[in-house]
Amino acid sequence: MKLFQPKRVFIEERALDYPLGQEIKERYELLDIPVKIIESHNRIDWGKKELSKKELFDLAKSTLVAGVKKTLKFQPCYPSADYRLVTSTSCPARCEYCYLSATLGSAVYIRVYVNIEELLAATQKHIDKSNKQITTFEASSSSDPLAVEHITGHLQQLIPFFAQQPNARLRAVTKFANVDPILNLKHNGHTRFRFSLNSDYVINNFEQATASMRERIEAAGKIQRAGYPMGFILAPLMIYEGWKDGYTEMLELLHKTLYNPETVELTFELIMHRFTTRAKNIIQARYPETKLSFSMKNREHKGFGKYVYDSDTAYELENFLRDKIEELFPQAKIEYFT
Numbered sequence: 001m002k003l004f005q006p007k008r009v010f011i012e013e014r015a016l017d018y019p020l021g022q023e024i025k026e027r028y029e030l031l032d033i034p035v036k037i038i039e040s041h042n043r044i045d046w047g048k049k050e051l052s053k054k055e056l057f058d059l060a061k062s063t064l065v066a067g068v069k070k071t072l073k074f075q076p077c078y079p080s081a082d083y084r085l086v087t088s089t090s091c092p093a094r095c096e097y098c099y100l101s102a103t104l105g106s107a108v109y110i111r112v113y114v115n116i117e118e119l120l121a122a123t124q125k126h127i128d129k130s131n132k133q134i135t136t137f138e139a140s141s142s143s144d145p146l147a148v149e150h151i152t153g154h155l156q157q158l159i160p161f162f163a164q165q166p167n168a169r170l171r172a173v174t175k176f177a178n179v180d181p182i183l184n185l186k187h188n189g190h191t192r193f194r195f196s197l198n199s200d201y202v203i204n205n206f207e208q209a210t211a212s213m214r215e216r217i218e219a220a221g222k223i224q225r226a227g228y229p230m231g232f233i234l235a236p237l238m239i240y241e242g243w244k245d246g247y248t249e250m251l252e253l254l255h256k257t258l259y260n261p262e263t264v265e266l267t268f269e270l271i272m273h274r275f276t277t278r279a280k281n282i283i284q285a286r287y288p289e290t291k292l293s294f295s296m297k298n299r300e301h302k303g304f305g306k307y308v309y310d311s312d313t314a315y316e317l318e319n320f321l322r323d324k325i326e327e328l329f330p331q332a333k334i335e336y337f338t
């Protein structure tokens, strides 16, 4: 797939004091992509007064903003890891169901932080004062870091940093496939990569501007051969006509691609599609033609305005996937179904 190229770039003035801020400025000026210096990465002036939700979303998703992360504190990230490690927010993909895109509101532009050395120093301090034997950090709680790796190179700094940490581990998750720059890094098994996978139907209909199922599986094969611990997030699991065939095809291709699939230690996280009434309204405004099903036919209310599949449907989905995974990857650990 083609790597993200913004249509416009905003750079916070302070970000120019950092090498990455300068590099981003020079790179996009050379490419004749409009670059504007701004006061704060939190305040973007789009230059137009009346923008519909859809217009604002389209503008934001094609905009790169480079800024300095001022808050170097670490928020908890249950259940994925102990803490979030935020080096960017949002991402260039347009997954129609995306929870992150819905919660970011107008700040859904692709923001990258340029002060990575300061972030690494703060991470080191946090690890040193942690009373846990192993402290874990999630790099993908606010973005898909691989989606902007060609712009930031952040993973190429984070992975060797964590390789040297006896008491800390990094986790990342992606829907992208541009893994080549990280294959030869020294990682010491301290970074776990998870690929977010789905059937062709879900990816083709609802995950615009991400890598295809085949590209992600091929990238997973490369990551496995590079010796990284690895896992898969199957999400959002959807019921549609032919879903069993779609998920079987995906798991069989994965089985064919991975080395020693019967003995490899993998993790699987299974998350069914869910939505809130608020997210549904945002999605329908941004994607008026969406084919996402918000039908209440096989749904139940989970509280706080959230809807998931009803228990019979969820039971069928869970059992089908558990059986398939156990058959193809007997050593894999299914961490949860939710």
Ligand code: SF4
Pocket (backbone or CB within 6 Å): 090, 091, 092, 093, 094, 095, 098, 099, 100, 101, 143, 144, 175, 210
């Ligand atoms: S790749 Fe992840 S963060 Fe980006 S739009 Fe899709 S679901 Fe959201």
